[in-house]
Amino acid sequence: MKKTVREAFEAGEFVITGECGPPKGTEIEEMLHHAEGMLGYVNGINVTDNQSSVMRIGSLPVCRLLKEMGHDPVFQITGRDRNRLAIQSDLLGAEILGINNVLCLTGDGVQAGDHKDAKPVFDLESVQILQTVEALNGGHDLAGNEMKGSTSLFPGAVVTPESKPIEPQLMKFEKKVKAGAKFFQTQAVYDAENFKDFMKFARRYDVKIMAGLVLLTSAGMANYMNKFVPGVMVPQNLIDRMKEAGKEKAIDTGIDIMCEFINETKDICDGVHIMAIGKEELVPEIVKRAGLA
Numbered sequence: 001m002k003k004t005v006r007e008a009f010e011a012g013e014f015v016i017t018g019e020c021g022p023p024k025g026t027e028i029e030e031m032l033h034h035a036e037g038m039l040g041y042v043n044g045i046n047v048t049d050n051q052s053s054v055m056r057i058g059s060l061p062v063c064r065l066l067k068e069m070g071h072d073p074v075f076q077i078t079g080r081d082r083n084r085l086a087i088q089s090d091l092l093g094a095e096i097l098g099i100n101n102v103l104c105l106t107g108d109g110v111q112a113g114d115h116k117d118a119k120p121v122f123d124l125e126s127v128q129i130l131q132t133v134e135a136l137n138g139g140h141d142l143a144g145n146e147m148k149g150s151t152s153l154f155p156g157a158v159v160t161p162e163s164k165p166i167e168p169q170l171m172k173f174e175k176k177v178k179a180g181a182k183f184f185q186t187q188a189v190y191d192a193e194n195f196k197d198f199m200k201f202a203r204r205y206d207v208k209i210m211a212g213l214v215l216l217t218s219a220g221m222a223n224y225m226n227k228f229v230p231g232v233m234v235p236q237n238l239i240d241r242m243k244e245a246g247k248e249k250a251i252d253t254g255i256d257i258m259c260e261f262i263n264e265t266k267d268i269c270d271g272v273h274i275m276a277i278g279k280e281e282l283v284p285e286i287v288k289r290a291g292l293a
Contacts, residue, residue, distance in 0.1 A: 004072040005044040005101050006154045008271075009183060009208045015271030016292055017044045017074060017185070017210065018283045020066065022057035028065070034280035035066055041287045042071075044101060046185075046273065049076040053113025060090060063099045074156070075099045080107030083123040084132070084142055091136055095151040103156045103185065104129035127172070130155050130179035155180055158212075160187040160231035161198035169231075170201060177205045185273045187231045188214040190238055190257075192264045199268045210271040213261060215279055215286070216254035219243040255282065259290040266292075 002008070008015045018038050023031055035045060045066055049059040063073035075094050077087065094102060106125040110118045124132065135142055139150035157176040163169045173184070184202070189195045189211055202209050214232075216222050219242040222234040238257055245253035262272055272292075276282050287293050 002040060002043050005074065005183075008043045014266060014292065015044075015208070015210060016042045016287060017046055017271070017273045018042045018280065019046045019048065019273065019275045019277075020062065020280070021048045021051055021277070022059070022062045024054065024056050026057070028057070028062075031062070032065065032069070034283075035069060035071060037281055038283050039070055041284045041293065042274075043271075044072040044074050046074040046076055046103060049078050049105070049107070050081060050113070051108075053080065053108045053110045053115070053118075055113070055115055060094060060097070060099070063094070064097050067098055072101065073099055074101040074103050076103045076105060077129065078105045078107030079122050079124045079126070079129055080110070080120055083121050087124060087129060087132060088136065088141055091133060091151060091153060095136075095153060100152060101154045101156065102133060103158065104133065104181070105158060126157060127175045127179045130157060130176055130181055134180040154182055156183040156185060157181040158187065159184050159198075159202075161189055161195055162187065162191065162233045163231045164233075166198075173202070174205075177207055181207060183208040183210065183270070185210045186212040188212050188225070188229075188275065190232075190234050190261065192261055195265055196268060199265075208270040210273045211261070211265055211269050212273045213258050213275065215251075215258055215274070215276040215282065216242055217279065218247075218250050251279065251282070255286055255289060258286060262290040262292070 020035055047059040047062045050056055059076050063075045066073045104126050110120045132142055133153050133155040136151040140146050159173050160169050219239050222239045225232045226234055241253055274283055
């Protein structure tokens, strides 16, 4: 059985996480089937929190189901939908449910999702949520009130190495480190040389860095991300490879591209976060083909 995310980081091992997007509705059989297939291949599974502002099952109950299955879940929590009372309440809830990893995010704007009339909250953004985790771990709430029992949460954050200009991201990265982030997962990266440049900066800090990798399934998907997903840039040579592969070999080529990136960068980072969106059943194959099994 693989070590938990925290145990693996502390042991200096290369950490592998997958991702689980809860469904819109209560039919969870397919989600659980894919999660079960990842057992033994990943150290943890991120559970998204109304990703892209699309209403779905909440992250916390799904984390609990994955915990019962034998996974070490990563609870994603955003400031978009909760004020500071709800954020603290959910973090305490995660603790008593045995969910220790928490990825602190500001969250996408509601205009990106399927409930455009929803009222965004944004009482706290990502740095402040990290500070909240630190306060709860220290036994008091954001108002300074002492609690009956502290948390032992393992806080993480996100960084976007492909962002242009990069300077605001690096400044935010430093703020997140100071706020208590112990590990970072990057937004999807495809340019290995650019990622290496980012890692030279990141290695100044005592934090763990995981390269975020989204599986390409078509050239159209790559073009869509370049156009509509901020901070993601798929190089033209990879788009050309996906075009040349055609429909029959597209996914296999996408896996090749991901494995090549892993092999080129695994010696300079601390792990990978594999996002096989809609193709979660392929995570075990990706891990094996990348030589990480």
